[in-house]
Amino acid sequence: MTNDNKRVVYADYSAGKPVDSRVIEVMLPYFKTSFGNASSLHRFGQDAKRALDIGRENVAKLINAEKPETIIFTSGATESNNLAIKGTAIRNRKKGTKILTSAIEHMSVVNSCKSLMRQGFQTTFLPVDSFGLLDLKELDEKLDDQTKLVSIVYANGEIGTIQPIKEISEIVHKNEAYLHVDATAACGQIPIDVQKEGIDLMTISCNDLYGPKGVGALYLKDSLRIDALIHGGGQERGLRSGTENIPCIVGFGKAAEIVKSEIKSEGKRMIRIRDALIQGLTDPIPYAFLNGHPTKRLPDNVSVRYSFIEGESILLSLDMMGVFASSGSACTAKTLQPSHVLLAMGLKHEEAHGSLMITLGRQTTQKDADYIKELIPGIIERLRRMSPLTPKELIK
Numbered sequence: 001m002t003n004d005n006k007r008v009v010y011a012d013y014s015a016g017k018p019v020d021s022r023v024i025e026v027m028l029p030y031f032k033t034s035f036g037n038a039s040s041l042h043r044f045g046q047d048a049k050r051a052l053d054i055g056r057e058n059v060a061k062l063i064n065a066e067k068p069e070t071i072i073f074t075s076g077a078t079e080s081n082n083l084a085i086k087g088t089a090i091r092n093r094k095k096g097t098k099i100l101t102s103a104i105e106h107m108s109v110v111n112s113c114k115s116l117m118r119q120g121f122q123t124t125f126l127p128v129d130s131f132g133l134l135d136l137k138e139l140d141e142k143l144d145d146q147t148k149l150v151s152i153v154y155a156n157g158e159i160g161t162i163q164p165i166k167e168i169s170e171i172v173h174k175n176e177a178y179l180h181v182d183a184t185a186a187c188g189q190i191p192i193d194v195q196k197e198g199i200d201l202m203t204i205s206c207n208d209l210y211g212p213k214g215v216g217a218l219y220l221k222d223s224l225r226i227d228a229l230i231h232g233g234g235q236e237r238g239l240r241s242g243t244e245n246i247p248c249i250v251g252f253g254k255a256a257e258i259v260k261s262e263i264k265s266e267g268k269r270m271i272r273i274r275d276a277l278i279q280g281l282t283d284p285i286p287y288a289f290l291n292g293h294p295t296k297r298l299p300d301n302v303s304v305r306y307s308f309i310e311g312e313s314i315l316l317s318l319d320m321m322g323v324f325a326s327s328g329s330a331c332t333a334k335t336l337q338p339s340h341v342l343l344a345m346g347l348k349h350e351e352a353h354g355s356l357m358i359t360l361g362r363q364t365t366q367k368d369a370d371y372i373k374e375l376i377p378g379i380i381e382r383l384r385r386m387s388p389l390t391p392k393e394l395i396k
């Protein structure tokens with residue numbers, strides 16, 4: 001197969017997003033002319049400090065945080081997850097050493113919990129159902145007076161399933177524990193209100209808002225105290241020392257402002273494309289299934305699986321036709337292990353291997369989705385013809 005028409009369709013937005021040109025524009029002066037250090041008392045320093053404050057305010061507004069100071073800037077979602085989990089657990093060690101999380105968390109959550117387990121903490125990974133929804137009864141049952149931290153992903157980027165965060169926070173607070181939410185994949189796609197939803201700590205990634213990589217934030221409820229992981233000059237309320245990355249924080253603020261004004265219309269547009277694409281990639285093909293929940297689902301996420309073939313061979317065929325997608329989380333793409341998320345939903349190893357993950361973004365058009373819909377049935381048929389696992393009656 002060759003890509004004669006040279007069409008290029010990027011369909012891996014959850015792995016990386018382009019930076020919005022409106023964001024780049026506001027960042028540029030902070031590299032060259034307004035390059036001061038926000039801690040300096042002179043004019044250059046004060047310019048940087050003002051820019052930092054505006055960035056913080058805009059990020060706080062996006063999630064309806066009670067005040068800008070609740071936003072701690074970090075280097076990204078991985079660092080925010082580490083800070084939230086280790087910082088809360090270590091601060092509350094004397095009150096309890098048990099942590100609850102789910103079986104479908106990102107590795108930055110899983111490995112933060114594992115590192116705490118080596119220091120004497122206990123972690124329970126709560127099960128999910130076949131849609132990827134957390135078992136709330138099990139959460140309630142497992143919470144005891146030794147559990148001070150619960151960490152749950154708002155929406156898993158691989159399967160798109162959105163968790164009922166408000167219900168989860170009510171259960172967590174009834175048991176006097178804190179709730180950390182990893183909103184890396186969700187924030188920017190669906191409106192989030194940390195106060196209404198009862199979130200104590202929340203991870204946000206800037207690139208997921210079409211801002212630059214290498215910057216993120218942790219929302220930390222005003223009344224809450226946690227331990228720092230990085231010590232130094234005391235920036236970011238002593239929770240994340242180091243000279244602030246002003247250009248990226250300015251970009252983060254702008255990206256948050258744009259998302260806030262466009263989230264509703266963009267969400268609707270993407271859901272239309274998503275649902276038609278899911279239908280086109282499953283209805284006409286036998287043994288094709290949707291991964292994750294049909295409606296409690298991120299607007300950008302199309303995750304499907306095909307029996308008898310491997311996701312990687314679908315990706316290579318799509319790549320030759322100019323379509324760039326994924327078979328799961330980019331963070332574990334190199335391991336070729338079946339995804340722990342799909343296994344936690346009850347899929348067998350061979351079922352998990354046949355997954356194709358398409359994530360949509362601001363530049364995705366209906367025509368792009370139509371092109372993918374046109375290609376997939378032929379690709380699946382060809383790969384199944386070559387697979388020794390395909391039942392004979394499926395081969396035409």
Ligand code: PMP
Nearest residue numbers: 076077078079106157182184185
């Ligand atoms: N949490 C979730 C839910 C993710 O999908 C990711 C990856 N995008 C991360 C955390 C880590 O993000 P990063 O690699 O940008 O730190």
